[in-house]
Amino acid sequence: MNIEDFDFDLPKELIAQTPLIDRSSSRLLVMNREKRTIEHGRFTNILNYLNKGDALVLNNTKVLPARIFGTKEDTGANIELLLLTQREGDSWEVLAKPAKKVKVGTVISFGEGKLKATCTELLEHGGRLVSFSYEGIFLEVLTELGEMPLPPYIKETLDDQSRYQTVYAKEQGSAAAPTAGLHFTEALLDEAKAKGVEICFVTLHVGLGTFRPVSVEKIEEHDMHSEFYILTEQEAEKINRVKSSGGRVISVGTTSTRTLETIARDYDGAIQAASGWTNIFIYPGYKFKAIDGLITNFHLPKSTLVMLVSAFSDRDFIMEAYHQAINERYRFFSFGDAMFIY
Template identity: 70%
Template structure:
């Protein structure tokens, strides 16, 4: 299967640069799987799509304000660090700009010395490892000094950093938000629970690899990045109970989907408590084992996320839906509108 099969025309002006004031005011396209029928609503309509006995699964990862602006201790040259992954207590893998100025042993300071980082090594992909020193609690200092690592296609400054967090964000560790969840508010979640829908939280820490373009011609040749996931005993028990009772499992976002499908693929279709790293790559031909429906945003042309969505509905269905989204001027990507793929009858 060719990557070009998942290309489509996307006018740049449809890339949402800022979030809406009201999270639930975003538009919602409802897609019937394996047909070309779509419906147009606002996101609050999702309440009508969920039924008592269903299970809504959300990713409770919390985005780190992982972009740090500092200076080299010896020259005062500006250095930007982007934290990628914690490897030891105070050591992190990072991306650096400009990387050519940073060698092993380079010291960078942030916030007038509130935080100091010493380069401890160079990585194959051009990044660097840094050891951090500080007084106090690292994450509190990061909250004070760091900025949200917005995707490269968002060029507007984010005035309220909480708008790049879901209202239920809890577990620190993501380099990007699970953006399908940005549409939910606490009142909407309470209304969903009141309807008899089980609301369950799992965790997948989103890596920057989620923005990495597919650089091969054939989908089968693409290597997926790895991301850490965790499913608790309580979450697994609820999801399995719903499945056994014939309820529908509705995944919020591709991150929740990849977590559930990873666990189900390792356990004969069952959801069990587990944690680890996943590099699962879902594209047409994949048989879903865990989820029945999906709430997701509108994604990049030729991206692995479009491929994942096309595996749940048919590729023809999704490409038609994206064509309709462009025609109707839906807002795309992180701060954009949403799509709901209904469970098959």
């Protein structure tokens, strides 16, 4: 398929720059794939579409305050680092800005020396491998000095850093939030449980590759980034119990979807406890094994995420829904509104 098949015109003013005061007050577009109907409501209406015996599968990754600002020890030049992936111990893959000023041996100081990074290797994708030195606990130092790594299309400052975390965020490791989950409040999840909906968790640490544009004309040639996932035995059993009882598995976000589809068995869709790296690329033509419904946000034109939702529905229906959302002035991207496809 051609990349232009997933393009659409989006007015810049529809790109949400700040989160709503109330998480669950965002709007909700609902797509019924069988009836090919589209409904409009509020996110709290999601409970009307969930049945007793269904499972909601949420990604409980926690975003690191991974953007840190420091100076080169030898020249005093300002350097920004964005932490991507922990290699081993205190060794991390990072993006440096400006990268040309960070060479092997460069030492960068943060917080008047509370944290130091020494560049040990130049990486192929333009990133750097650095080794951190500090006193105390790394995550505590990073929390003191770092900022949330908001996506590049968000230009506003985020006053409340917790608004770029889900209310159930637990496992540290992401460079970006699993944004479909930002709409849920603890009260809304409690209401779902009271209705008999099983709440299940996977962990997938979201990388910055999520925002990397597809640069090839034929999407089949795109090289997908890898991300680390974990699904425990307990959560796998809960999901399989729902499936065997005839309930629906409803994935909250594309990250939960990619995790489940990586793990699910080809012949029966059963889920097994597992951990590892996935670079699964889901686009139209893909046969889903694990999920029956998907809650997600509205994604960038030509992105792998809009390709994934087009695979779960179909491209024409998704494009129709997106055009309706634009006409109805929905808010797009990370802090934007939601859609439910079933």
